Amino acid sequence: MARVFRVDNPSYADLTVQECSSPSAAELLVYRDDSAAAADHVDGVWAFVDHPDLAHLSVYVVPQGRGGAQITISYVKTQALAGWVRPSRFKNRLRCTPKRPAYA
Numbered sequence: 001m002a003r004v005f006r007v008d009n010p011s012y013a014d015l016t017v018q019e020c021s022s023p024s025a026a027e028l029l030v031y032r033d034d035s036a037a038a039a040d041h042v043d044g045v046w047a048f049v050d051h052p053d054l055a056h057l058s059v060y061v062v063p064q065g066r067g068g069a070q071i072t073i074s075y076v077k078t079q080a081l082a083g084w085v086r087p088s089r090f091k092n093r094l095r096c097t098p099k100r101p102a103y104a
Contacts, residue, residue, distance in 0.1 A: 044082030
């Protein structure tokens, strides 16, 4: 599971994503579990957090109709469906390594 912090500026993001409603159009299927506390790595399971120091990954969501996203994601209702639909060069960027706090 990756703890994800959503940023408002793409220059602060580790990854830019575009959300799409069709799982067949996405590269990564994401199961959102904001109550998850486990830090085990499972591709496609994201918990959105409220503070960047708690996150493994920061993402900027590119608005619909604009280009520039590095990957497209679609949310799924069960964890069993989460994961990569096709190979992506960004797969290793989603590994769960805690960020170093800015004051360290």
